Amino acid sequence: MISKEENILFAAEKLFSEKGFEKTSTREISRAANVNISMISYYFGSKEKLLEKLFEMRMVESQSYIQEIIANEKLNVWEKISLIVDRYTKRVRQMKVFYNILQTEQLTNKNERIITFLKNSKLGYLKVYDELCREGFEKKIFKKLPNIALLHATLNGMMFYAMNGLPMYKEYFNVSKDNSDFDDHYFEELNLHIKQVLKNLLGYEEN
Amino acid sequence: MISKEENILFAAEKLFSEKGFEKTSTREISRAANVNISMISYYFGSKEKLLEKLFEMRMVESQSYIQEIIANEKLNVWEKISLIVDRYTKRVRQMKVFYNILQTEQLTNKNERIITFLKNSKLGYLKVYDELCREGFEKKIFKKLPNIALLHATLNGMMFYAMNGLPMYKEYFNVSKDNSDFDDHYFEELNLHIKQVLKNLLGYEEN
Amino acid sequence: MISKEENILFAAEKLFSEKGFEKTSTREISRAANVNISMISYYFGSKEKLLEKLFEMRMVESQSYIQEIIANEKLNVWEKISLIVDRYTKRVRQMKVFYNILQTEQLTNKNERIITFLKNSKLGYLKVYDELCREGFEKKIFKKLPNIALLHATLNGMMFYAMNGLPMYKEYFNVSKDNSDFDDHYFEELNLHIKQVLKNLLGYEEN
Amino acid sequence: MISKEENILFAAEKLFSEKGFEKTSTREISRAANVNISMISYYFGSKEKLLEKLFEMRMVESQSYIQEIIANEKLNVWEKISLIVDRYTKRVRQMKVFYNILQTEQLTNKNERIITFLKNSKLGYLKVYDELCREGFEKKIFKKLPNIALLHATLNGMMFYAMNGLPMYKEYFNVSKDNSDFDDHYFEELNLHIKQVLKNLLGYEEN
DNA sequence: CATGAATGAGGGTTCATTCAT
DNA sequence: GATGAATGAACCCTCATTCAT
Numbered sequence: 001m002i003s004k005e006e007n008i009l010f011a012a013e014k015l016f017s018e019k020g021f022e023k024t025s026t027r028e029i030s031r032a033a034n035v036n037i038s039m040i041s042y043y044f045g046s047k048e049k050l051l052e053k054l055f056e057m058r059m060v061e062s063q064s065y066i067q068e069i070i071a072n073e074k075l076n077v078w079e080k081i082s083l084i085v086d087r088y089t090k091r092v093r094q095m096k097v098f099y100n101i102l103q104t105e106q107l108t109n110k111n112e113r114i115i116t117f118l119k120n121s122k123l124g125y126l127k128v129y130d131e132l133c134r135e136g137f138e139k140k141i142f143k144k145l146p147n148i149a150l151l152h153a154t155l156n157g158m159m160f161y162a163m164n165g166l167p168m169y170k171e172y173f174n175v176s177k178d179n180s181d182f183d184d185h186y187f188e189e190l191n192l193h194i195k196q197v198l199k200n201l202l203g204y205e206e207n
Numbered sequence: 208m209i210s211k212e213e214n215i216l217f218a219a220e221k222l223f224s225e226k227g228f229e230k231t232s233t234r235e236i237s238r239a240a241n242v243n244i245s246m247i248s249y250y251f252g253s254k255e256k257l258l259e260k261l262f263e264m265r266m267v268e269s270q271s272y273i274q275e276i277i278a279n280e281k282l283n284v285w286e287k288i289s290l291i292v293d294r295y296t297k298r299v300r301q302m303k304v305f306y307n308i309l310q311t312e313q314l315t316n317k318n319e320r321i322i323t324f325l326k327n328s329k330l331g332y333l334k335v336y337d338e339l340c341r342e343g344f345e346k347k348i349f350k351k352l353p354n355i356a357l358l359h360a361t362l363n364g365m366m367f368y369a370m371n372g373l374p375m376y377k378e379y380f381n382v383s384k385d386n387s388d389f390d391d392h393y394f395e396e397l398n399l400h401i402k403q404v405l406k407n408l409l410g411y412e413e414n
Numbered sequence: 415m416i417s418k419e420e421n422i423l424f425a426a427e428k429l430f431s432e433k434g435f436e437k438t439s440t441r442e443i444s445r446a447a448n449v450n451i452s453m454i455s456y457y458f459g460s461k462e463k464l465l466e467k468l469f470e471m472r473m474v475e476s477q478s479y480i481q482e483i484i485a486n487e488k489l490n491v492w493e494k495i496s497l498i499v500d501r502y503t504k505r506v507r508q509m510k511v512f513y514n515i516l517q518t519e520q521l522t523n524k525n526e527r528i529i530t531f532l533k534n535s536k537l538g539y540l541k542v543y544d545e546l547c548r549e550g551f552e553k554k555i556f557k558k559l560p561n562i563a564l565l566h567a568t569l570n571g572m573m574f575y576a577m578n579g580l581p582m583y584k585e586y587f588n589v590s591k592d593n594s595d596f597d598d599h600y601f602e603e604l605n606l607h608i609k610q611v612l613k614n615l616l617g618y619e620e621n
Numbered sequence: 622m623i624s625k626e627e628n629i630l631f632a633a634e635k636l637f638s639e640k641g642f643e644k645t646s647t648r649e650i651s652r653a654a655n656v657n658i659s660m661i662s663y664y665f666g667s668k669e670k671l672l673e674k675l676f677e678m679r680m681v682e683s684q685s686y687i688q689e690i691i692a693n694e695k696l697n698v699w700e701k702i703s704l705i706v707d708r709y710t711k712r713v714r715q716m717k718v719f720y721n722i723l724q725t726e727q728l729t730n731k732n733e734r735i736i737t738f739l740k741n742s743k744l745g746y747l748k749v750y751d752e753l754c755r756e757g758f759e760k761k762i763f764k765k766l767p768n769i770a771l772l773h774a775t776l777n778g779m780m781f782y783a784m785n786g787l788p789m790y791k792e793y794f795n796v797s798k799d800n801s802d803f804d805d806h807y808f809e810e811l812n813l814h815i816k817q818v819l820k821n822l823l824g825y826e827e828n
Numbered sequence: 829c830a831t832g833a834a835t836g837a838g839g840g841t842t843c844a845t846t847c848a849t
Numbered sequence: 850g851a852t853g854a855a856t857g858a859a860c861c862c863t864c865a866t867t868c869a870t
Contacts, residue, residue: 020315022229026861041862081846100314107311108227124380149376150400168326169356172333193357198406206299233844243852248845436643440865450831455866514728521725522641532747533789540793563790564814572776582740583770586747607771614821647840657856662841
């Protein structure tokens, strides 16, 4: 049983992703969620706080798995990075709708809470990558110690641009929009591609 | 002497970049451009057509240099790619304001003309990269023939994410917001970084 | 032990006085009374009926003392008038919060029951003053028989305007807002002032 | 020719007087003024600023005549006071609609500009009365020097309460609502009554 | 007897655009 | 060609009240 509150949240997520936050009206959300328009204010306070709630929910979800990975002592640094990429790729694909919103909002949104969510999330990832890279370099697992900002930008940039560009690439390759086998293959290839680029950046060679 | 029309165009570009298209009102644009509100409809037809005009103007500008490079017979394929990256990096930095809009609009905009501009632009680049890669591979200058979609996504993703993330990276490195020396160095490093990643993807080794 | 119903009534009275009936929301009342919003409709039927109840309560209270005074055979007419003024002055000061509401509502309220409350109350006072003035005139205690409407308007007008204007007068006299000694003295003086004006209007001279 | 702006202002004044500021909707005002609803924001910025404008307009009007009177060297102090009362009575009757609003708003309104308008106006009157009373007392025209606050409260209280109470008094005297002869006589009597009360307060006797 | 989630109407305001001048 | 007053639709939100529990 899905609650009205969640109904609103998910309906809003979809619409924000498709049309952007500003272009989505509370009326549309209420219609899509099949609830009265006043429920948005009732549950969330305002349209903007609904967006905040959405960010809070989705970003808390994402924060959990990374801690789990870096705490796992059975994995070496490359395995950790590799696993993070696996999870991240998977997650971005699953949560495409939300990451669409995220990308838009981080470019124009001036909401303080959302800015803080995003910044803290990114700074957290930077720190993790920083530590893993240093550790790998000190243990001579990695031969290079890359600029962590550029490594982060490369990883995330590839991920998001690849996701966003997929429909256009399908068109370039003359693949039907509905061909989901292509998608599966594409994301698999993307995952390997990202890891290959990272290996090169880190100077890591699999035995 | 700058015309009223251009005044509006540039004022709108700045505001769209800062606040997003939807959140920018025609009143704000007219105030910033120091013209009457009705001039926007008068010159451009509507707010949306103003955005179209902006895209048209900026994207036509970008299309010109690439043809020039690939037509230059004095350059080998890697030099061409290298030059494209140089120009692109420079351009994205210079036109940061516009590329901010571009990134937002390509995620949510449903305007047909703008979608077409963007798609054609990207398909054009894809074709160029495709041809250069094939040529380099055939001429054994490159050892690998990478997935062109992933190469494109990597190149563009790195570029945009690195640009957007700069303020956050400065914070991570405890660098003052106003430190433009850092910026200069950052973009220089970014340029080299992009080329290094491309070299690896293409299996290109400098003599 | 104060009941929830009374809690609401007194919280509403305070808020109506401070902000006016219209600007006070049921949410605010419920918050101030520490009860659920629906209790207002539950106990009183509606926000408007809550106001009616408030008027009913306060005006019934005020009606009682006047009958007591005019029935007292030990007092002569002037003593009766003097006592009414004493009680009225005291009551208006004590019930300042309610009389604030009363003044506002009699100017704009269209609620029939409230209009009737107010009208009956005033007509009752008019009748009392009328009878006392006539009796005093016939018994030659008063030398004049003033227009009873103007006498009523003068008495009430002085009272309410003096009450409302107090903060401003304090400012004029450079007296601190918190100086309650000034207030005590002010209301004492007001009481004497009202009686003096009445004496003049009635042509009454103390032995 | 009456402008749209004035149309709105006067329509709003009437409605505010009848129903109170809060209970009057912008839609009603626009309907009454026969203009589009958005014109209120267009001309005045907001409903509240419309009220401010109304106060500004009416109170500036009232400030002018008093200066004229006190500057007139041909009049002695009593004649000045008498003339102020004449004008004030006349004005309150003419501007009944506005003074209704004024009375309501000074009890509940929290708008700073309006509070300031009202306070300054009253402090101005207090000062004028203060000076005239002192002058009259020093010149032995008046035998008494009354508490200026109480004098002010008495004058204004009588005026407003008499105006507000008129319909009720007519009912008490069994006079038809539509009998305007009664009104004329009533206000004439009120004017004399006020002056008589003031004479008593000031200890002034006409030769 | 009491609750609080849910309602629908209406609130004030802002929007992009039009049109008479 | 250029203006700015004026428009009506749509915006988000808050309101008093209801009703299932």
